[in-house]
Amino acid sequence: MSNARIEYDPSVVEAKWRARWQVLRTNEPDLDHAPRPFYNLMMFPYPSAEGLHVGNLFAFTGADVFGRFKRMQGWNVFEPIGFDAFGIHSENFALRMGMHPAELIPRNIANFTRQLSGMGGMFAWDHSLSTTDPRYYKWTQWIFLQLFQRGLAYKKKGAVNWCPTDKTVLANEQVIAGACERCGSMVELRVLEQWYFRITDYAERLLRNLDDPAKMDWSASTVLAQKNWIGRSEGAEIRFRVAGRDDITIPVYTTRPDTLFGATFLVLAPEHPSVDSITSSSARASVEGYRAEVSTRDLVSRKVGDKEKSGVFVGAHVVNPATGREIPVWIADYVLMDYGTGAIMAVPGHDERDFIFAARFGLPIVRVVANEHETADTPIEVAYVDLEHGRMVNSGVFDGMVPVDAKRSITQWLEAQDHGAGSVQYRLYDWCISRQRYWGPPIPIIYCDQCGPVPVPEDQLPVLLPPIEDFRPDDSGVSPLARHAAWYHAPCPRCGGPGRRETDVSDTFLDSAWYFLRYPSTDFDDRPFDADRTRRWLPVPSYIGGNEHAVLHLLYARFITMVLHDAGLLPFEEPFRRFRAHGLIIKDGAKMSKSKGNVVNPDDYIVRWGADTLRTYLMFLGPYQEGGDFRDAGISGPRRFLDRIWELVSAAMDPDCRDAEIHRDVLIKWHQTKERVTADLESLHYNTAIAALMGLVNALREQNCSEHGVVSELVQMTAPFAPHFAEECWGRLGHAASVFDSAWPAHDDALTVSDDVTIVVQVNGKVRGNLIVARSADEAVVRRMAQQEDGVRRHLAGKTIRRTVYVPGRLVNFVVH
C-alpha cells in the first residue's frame, strides 16, 4: 500500500484542513435551529501590534480544546472570537508610533486573525466583532442610555490622577510611587466631573449570586476575589453630637460598635463636609494648611499604608453617646471620604491604625476588651482586635460579655436610644466610566442650557467618533473631542436649541461588559441582541479566561447583565454559568511580557513544528488551570507522539487490521484511556489526558497492535488537541465525514478493570514484596500467599504477627513488634 509510506507534513495537512473547514462552513453552527446549542466562550483579545504570544495561545487553545470536545459529544458548538480594540493601550501605542489608531487597529486585527486561524481554533468567523466598529459601539452607547434612563448613570466630581507631562488622566495602576509610570513626573490630583454607574446598588445581589450553584459554577479563586472586592461588612452607623452645637451631628461607620466605650476621639476625612462648620477659629489655619497639603498628593500615595500617620485637631469635641464624655475631633488622611461616612470613631485600644495615631499624638487609650490574663486596668501595648475571645470591660452594663455578643447588644442599645443603627457597608465603589481620551465610544449625551443633560435618542445612534488628526490629550483635562468644533456643537434633541456634546468617551470595560451578548446577533443591525438567539444560546455554559479579569471585567459583565435583566431585556441575571480561570505561561521564571523580554512568538514554532504539535505541547506542559513553564526543548515530545500515531494509522490502513484480535492488556488499556481522557477533558486536566493517550500509544506499540477500531478512537481522542492532524488521520482510516462530526468514544466499565491486581505486601508499613493475584481472590488466600513471599518471610522470621491490615486489591500489612 503506497500511501502507508506518506510522511506526516504538518504544513500540508494544516493548510488543507483550514481551507476545507472554511469551504464546508464546518465551524458555523445554525444559530436559529441548533437542537443542542453550546456557547463556548473565551475572553477576546486586545489586538496589540506585537501579535499573539504563546501565553495568549495557551489560553485560546485550552478553550478551543474544550469546545471541540463538547462538539464531539454531540453539542452544536458556537465558538466566536472578536477584538477588544478600543482603549488607552491602542491610543498610547498609536501616539508613540505617530499613527492614527484607526489605521493601526485594522492592521493588528488582520495579523491576529491570521494567527488565530493558524492555530486551528474552531472559530465562527462569521460572527466575529470589533468593539471599535460603529455597528458594535452603537449598542455600547445604547447600553449607556439604558442605564441613564433607569437612573443608574450619574455625574459627580471625582478625584483622578493627572500627569502634567503626558497631559492625561492615569489609572491608579499607572502610578508608581507617586510618579507616572511612563514619564516619571510626579502625578497630581485633579477633581473632574465624571460619569458613574451605580454598581453599588447591585452589591448585595452580585455577592449573593456567587453562592448560588443554580446560577454560577465558577473557579473558587475567582469567586473569592469577587467577594473580597465587593467587601461586605456589618457594623453600625453611630451619630455623635457636636459639643455646644444643636444643629449638627456626625455619623460614623464602625464594624466594632462593641468598642464604643473605648472611642476616645473622632477622625474625619480631610474632605469631610462638616469640617468647615466645626473647625474653631484657633484651629482654622492648621486645618486649612493640612487640607491643602493633602490635596496635592496623588491618590495612590494617599492610600498606600505603612507610612507615618498625620492629622490635625479641629478644635471641636463630640459627645461619646455611651460614656457621655466629650472627645476631640481630628482630621487625618488615613480616613477616606469615599468609604462609610467619611468619619470614624477612633478606638485606639482595639484598632491598630487608631492605636498608632493615638500614640503619635498622645491621645488617650482605653481598654474595653480583656482576655483571661488581663484586667480592666492592664495597659494596652498593642491594639487588641480579637472579636471572638476576651470579655468586655470598662463598658458599663455590657461588662463581661464576649465582644461578638456585645456588638449585637450595643447596636440594639444605640437603636433604642436613637443614637444610631445597624448598618452594612461595601468596599465596592461606583464604576467610573468616563475617560478624557479619544479612542473610545463617545458617551451619548448632549448638554443643553435649557434642558440639561439630554440623552441622544436611540434612532440617532451611533454617535460616531470623529476621525480627527490631533487626538493627543492636552493640559485642559478635557477630552480631545472638545477641540473638534463641528462635532462638539450639536442641537439639543429635546428643544432643538444649541447644545454641546459630552466629550468624554466610555471605559473599555464597558465595551467588554456585553460582547458575549452580541456575538450570536452580529447579523442584526436593528437590535443589540436578538431575543430568540439569546434565549437559545445564553447564559453561557462555559467561559474560560484569565484571572487578571477576576474582578473588573467579570463583575462589570455581571452587573450589566443584571441591569438588562431588570429592564426585561434578558431572561437571566447571571451571564456565565460556568467560569474557569486558566493559568499563566512562565518563561525563564517570569510571566511573559514585552518589558521582561521573554515573549515567545508562536509563528516560528508553527512553521517549524506545526500548529497541532504546538497546541499539544502547550496543553501538555502543565495543568491548564495553573499554567506552566515554556521550554523550547520540550516540544519534541508531543511531536514524536503525533508521529507515532501517524505510524499506527498507516499500519491500520491495512485491511487485515479491521476487526483484528485485540490483546486483553490492550483492550483494558484502551477502555481505561477512554474513561480517563473523557473525565480529564471535562475537568480541563489536559496534561494528564495527553499523558493517558501517550500511554495508550505505548501499549499499542508494545503489543504490535494497530487494530482499526482502536486506532480510530485514538485519533478521535487526539482530535481536540491536534485538530488538523486528526482530520487527516481520520480520512486516511477511511472515514468520510469530519472527525468533529463523529461521536466521542464510549468506554465499557466492565473492561476498565484488569483481571489481576498487584498486592503490595508490607511488614510494619515497609514494602517487602508484592504478588499478583486474581482480582477476585479471597482474603485468606491472599494473606497466606503474602506470608510466603521471600522478602516477607525474612522480615517475619522469629516475630509474632500482632495484627494484619488488609486492603482488598491493594495491600497486606503485617504488624509485628
Added chain:
RNA sequence: GCUCGGGUGGCGAAAUGGGCAGACGCAGGGGACUUAAAAUCCCCGGGGGGAAACCCCAUGCGGGUUCAAAUCCCGCCCCGAGCACCA
C-alpha cells in the same frame, strides 16, 4: 500587613475520601541500525551503602496522629498572584 495559590528527580510534572512516590514527557547515559551523522528503535536512570542478594535515606523545615503520611493536624521557612490605612 491581609487573602489565595504553590514548594515532589537534572527539568516540566503525576499520584491527595492516607495504601508500591516519581505515571507521561524533556534533557542525559549506554546499545542497535549507518561508511558516518541526523532520524528511528531498544535498554538505564532520586540519593547513599554493597560484589551481589539486599539494606538505609528521601516529596521545603521541625513536631504530631496512624499499621501506613507527598496526602491529615500543629508550628515555621521560601516562592508566586491579588488586595492594600475599607474603620
